[in-house]
Amino acid sequence: MSLVPRSIDEWLVREILKFIGPAPIQLIFQNGEPIAPPGVSPVATLMIPDRRTLWGLVLDPEVAFGEAYTDGRIHVDGDLVALLEAAYGAAAEAPACLYSRLADKWTNFRQSNTLSASRHNIHRHYDLGNDFYKLWLDPQLVYTCAYFPTPSATLEDAQIAKMDYVCRKLRLQPGETVVETGCGWGALSLHMARHYGVSVKAYNISHQQIVFARERARQEGLSKQVEFIEEDYRHATGKFDVFVSVGMLEHIGVANYQGLGRIIHRLIGDSGRGFLHFIGRNYPTQLSRWIRKHIFPGACPPSLDQAAEIFEPSNFSVLDVENLRLHYAKTLEHWLDRFEHSRDHVSAMYDPSFVRAWRLYLAGSVAAFRGGTLQLFQILFCGSRCEPVFWTRAPLYTEEPSAAEATKWITATS
Amino acid sequence: MSLVPRSIDEWLVREILKFIGPAPIQLIFQNGEPIAPPGVSPVATLMIPDRRTLWGLVLDPEVAFGEAYTDGRIHVDGDLVALLEAAYGAAAEAPACLYSRLADKWTNFRQSNTLSASRHNIHRHYDLGNDFYKLWLDPQLVYTCAYFPTPSATLEDAQIAKMDYVCRKLRLQPGETVVETGCGWGALSLHMARHYGVSVKAYNISHQQIVFARERARQEGLSKQVEFIEEDYRHATGKFDVFVSVGMLEHIGVANYQGLGRIIHRLIGDSGRGFLHFIGRNYPTQLSRWIRKHIFPGACPPSLDQAAEIFEPSNFSVLDVENLRLHYAKTLEHWLDRFEHSRDHVSAMYDPSFVRAWRLYLAGSVAAFRGGTLQLFQILFCGSRCEPVFWTRAPLYTEEPSAAEATKWITATS
Numbered sequence: 001m002s003l004v005p006r007s008i009d010e011w012l013v014r015e016i017l018k019f020i021g022p023a024p025i026q027l028i029f030q031n032g033e034p035i036a037p038p039g040v041s042p043v044a045t046l047m048i049p050d051r052r053t054l055w056g057l058v059l060d061p062e063v064a065f066g067e068a069y070t071d072g073r074i075h076v077d078g079d080l081v082a083l084l085e086a087a088y089g090a091a092a093e094a095p096a097c098l099y100s101r102l103a104d105k106w107t108n109f110r111q112s113n114t115l116s117a118s119r120h121n122i123h124r125h126y127d128l129g130n131d132f133y134k135l136w137l138d139p140q141l142v143y144t145c146a147y148f149p150t151p152s153a154t155l156e157d158a159q160i161a162k163m164d165y166v167c168r169k170l171r172l173q174p175g176e177t178v179v180e181t182g183c184g185w186g187a188l189s190l191h192m193a194r195h196y197g198v199s200v201k202a203y204n205i206s207h208q209q210i211v212f213a214r215e216r217a218r219q220e221g222l223s224k225q226v227e228f229i230e231e232d233y234r235h236a237t238g239k240f241d242v243f244v245s246v247g248m249l250e251h252i253g254v255a256n257y258q259g260l261g262r263i264i265h266r267l268i269g270d271s272g273r274g275f276l277h278f279i280g281r282n283y284p285t286q287l288s289r290w291i292r293k294h295i296f297p298g299a300c301p302p303s304l305d306q307a308a309e310i311f312e313p314s315n316f317s318v319l320d321v322e323n324l325r326l327h328y329a330k331t332l333e334h335w336l337d338r339f340e341h342s343r344d345h346v347s348a349m350y351d352p353s354f355v356r357a358w359r360l361y362l363a364g365s366v367a368a369f370r371g372g373t374l375q376l377f378q379i380l381f382c383g384s385r386c387e388p389v390f391w392t393r394a395p396l397y398t399e400e401p402s403a404a405e406a407t408k409w410i411t412a413t414s
Numbered sequence: 415m416s417l418v419p420r421s422i423d424e425w426l427v428r429e430i431l432k433f434i435g436p437a438p439i440q441l442i443f444q445n446g447e448p449i450a451p452p453g454v455s456p457v458a459t460l461m462i463p464d465r466r467t468l469w470g471l472v473l474d475p476e477v478a479f480g481e482a483y484t485d486g487r488i489h490v491d492g493d494l495v496a497l498l499e500a501a502y503g504a505a506a507e508a509p510a511c512l513y514s515r516l517a518d519k520w521t522n523f524r525q526s527n528t529l530s531a532s533r534h535n536i537h538r539h540y541d542l543g544n545d546f547y548k549l550w551l552d553p554q555l556v557y558t559c560a561y562f563p564t565p566s567a568t569l570e571d572a573q574i575a576k577m578d579y580v581c582r583k584l585r586l587q588p589g590e591t592v593v594e595t596g597c598g599w600g601a602l603s604l605h606m607a608r609h610y611g612v613s614v615k616a617y618n619i620s621h622q623q624i625v626f627a628r629e630r631a632r633q634e635g636l637s638k639q640v641e642f643i644e645e646d647y648r649h650a651t652g653k654f655d656v657f658v659s660v661g662m663l664e665h666i667g668v669a670n671y672q673g674l675g676r677i678i679h680r681l682i683g684d685s686g687r688g689f690l691h692f693i694g695r696n697y698p699t700q701l702s703r704w705i706r707k708h709i710f711p712g713a714c715p716p717s718l719d720q721a722a723e724i725f726e727p728s729n730f731s732v733l734d735v736e737n738l739r740l741h742y743a744k745t746l747e748h749w750l751d752r753f754e755h756s757r758d759h760v761s762a763m764y765d766p767s768f769v770r771a772w773r774l775y776l777a778g779s780v781a782a783f784r785g786g787t788l789q790l791f792q793i794l795f796c797g798s799r800c801e802p803v804f805w806t807r808a809p810l811y812t813e814e815p816s817a818a819e820a821t822k823w824i825t826a827t828s
Contacts, residue, residue: 312717320735391565
């Protein structure tokens with residue numbers, strides 16, 4: 001392979017290869033010869049059909065790759081997840097160019113998290129239709145990282161185990177009151193009420209999710225114990241023993257964390273306990289602009305340093321932090337697999353570019369959690385006048401969870 | 415009780431009562447009538463013999479109380495720990511006065527953590543004489559928070575359990591290399607080598623501790639496996655699988671955390687694992703000036719936010735954080751109890767003001783960990799190219815620890 005490019009196209013291809021470094025990816029431009037970094041066995045081949053796409057990949061790979069893939073302008077032959085994992089690893093080490101930094105700021109400016117903007121952002125993702133999510137989530141529609149007691153556990157069991165793990169970390173006691181913000185389709189609220197005898201007030205601004213959750217509470221006779229409220233977390237009211245939020249922090253914007261801390265303090269005071277489960281980062285950085293533009297507008301997974309703004313001003317004590325990123329990689333593998341198996345159904349509901357965009361999003365997320373560009377944190381905390389929840393963590397792992405009982409419910413209703 | 419003070423003295427006493435709020439503490443000034451907040455049953459009585467001491471308590475309680483107690487100018491009748499816990503709770507809610515803030519800055523300015531200042535600071539506390547520490551620590555001289563599998567475990571067993579817990583959280587494997595900074599009297603390094611087959615390079619700037627640790631390694635035939643080096647952590651060299659530091663972070667100063675992060679990265683790179691165990695805070699704040707002046711010069715327990723400066727710039731992943739503050743309260747109860755039982759021995763070695771100062775420091779620490787003004791954090795982390803250490807934490811609690819074997823060693827040598 002000569003090091004002198006024979007054409008502008010070859011020069012562009014080599015620029016892309018330079019960017020992805022030693023990543024084991026092979027490029028083919030316009031049915032030409034495959035080009036790959038020397039001495040590696042490629043995990044996937046990226047086929048680029050035209051010069052416009054090629055220029056896009058050189059100038060703004062963060063957005064151009066996703067848009068070209070979605071439009072069907074580039075094709076990937078081989079392992080998409082492995083290709084993305086290699087590319088993310090390379091991109092994380094490359095310094096951000098000026099254009100990328102300016103574009104980041106512009107995206108942040110446009111995608112704020114005011115009350116109305118949040119409603120719009122959440123609507124765009126979570127109100128795509130419950131029928132769509134039913135195709136590839138578990139039967140309870142839990143759309144956050146599961147907890148796999150062993151890697152071979154089923155997704156259904158792992159989601160129940162996760163909900164139970166949250167309840168047990170919080171040591172929920174019968175008769176306690178819980179407020180949940182960002183409750184999705186309601187599975188956790190219902191699990192807490194059903195298995196731990198607590199009463200729950202659950203907030204969410206996704207209309208379709210709230211409708212589903214209320215109907216499920218009614219069917220299960222839990223409407224008195226669990227109240228689902230279509231309202232922003234900023235409008236939560238009341239006094240509770242426990243605050244819980246699973247998968248909401250990523251959506252509210254780092255600028256709102258101090259405000260969230262004050263809201264939690266208002267809800268549970270100095271003697272309550274709290275739990276946050278969220279996608280995070282090793283250090284502060286933005287999601288790719290493609291994800292923010294097409295999948296999760298307004299989203300930003302925080303670093304622990306950023307999340308600390310929630311706890312410190314209210315003198316909350318952090319009791320326990322667990323990083324479950326490999327569990328999210330595993331969860332996403334299940335989702336991607338189910339998504340692919342439901343491709344015909346999804347294709348009947350949406351156009352081909354939607355199918356490709358969601359494949360890319362799910363595969364990219366598997367890659368990000370596997371490779372460690374994304375983390376998954378669970379944080380247990382309590383107010384300054386609350387005794388730490390545990391003497392040791394041992395009972396969490398040595399006492400029988402209620403998951404077995406929950407499984408019976410699933411079997412009975414599915 | 416009239417609300418109009420009859421004298422300047424009574425006014426001063428009432429100012430102190432105002433400061434400590436509803437804390438159940440009774441004051442007696444110069445053999446006068448006891449004064450206490452209305453409607454509470456006092457846990458202790460503070461006897462103030464003269465006006466100079468009274469003025470000191472009003473103007474600068476943070477230092478004056480400790481100095482007057484140490485000099486024998488004030489006496490406490492009743493439960494000293496309960497008195498301190500109540501006072502700390504009240505002080506945490508009182509806004510810092512201008513004098514206190516300026517004095518804080520002055521103390522920080524004088525107590526830096528340059529290489530030579532650190533050596534001086536550490537020498538003042540840890541080189542008080544091994545014979546002194548042998549009087550009230552466990553036989554292995556572990557001078558950090560123990561881990562009590564049950565609250566009734568003995569201190570000896572709890573210190574072994576703690577060392578084992580650290581090794582198991584790190585999943586140490588035979589043949590691995592470990593660097594420990596701030597190794598105290600060497601117990602953890604020797605435990606890791608003896609029970610986990612690793613080789614250790616351990617750094618410390620306390621001369622007396624290093625001499626003790628080397629002698630112990632020699633006696634146990636572990637000198638080849640464990641190298642004790644009398645040197646600052648900033649001069650640590652080599653490449654290791656694992657970094658560990660227990661009880662050092664509090665001493666190095668928050669301004670040096672980014673530097674520590676770079677040093678850890680130099681030592682374990684992107685594929686190593688690390689462990690930090692340290693006294694921490696819910697939010698950034700200083701230790702009392704009395705403690706910094708008389709017990710721990712240059713010390714500052716960080717908040718998690720401040721500790722994040724170690725991890726984020728090097729792209730380390732935080733895997734696990736555990737808050738063990740009640741275990742430190744329990745550890746300190748044992749130390750205080752042993753200290754009181756050794757009072758005659760300590761009195762033969764040091765003057766009465768030393769005995770009172772150390773009683774106050776130990777009792778104050780019990781109070782701070784019980785009441786939650788101090789926290790104890792254990793943080794497990796790893797480099798960006800290291801697989802997370804665990805799939806789940808369950809094996810930490812379900813597999814047999816090597817502590818039983820370690821106990822045999824203690825029984826054989828003590």
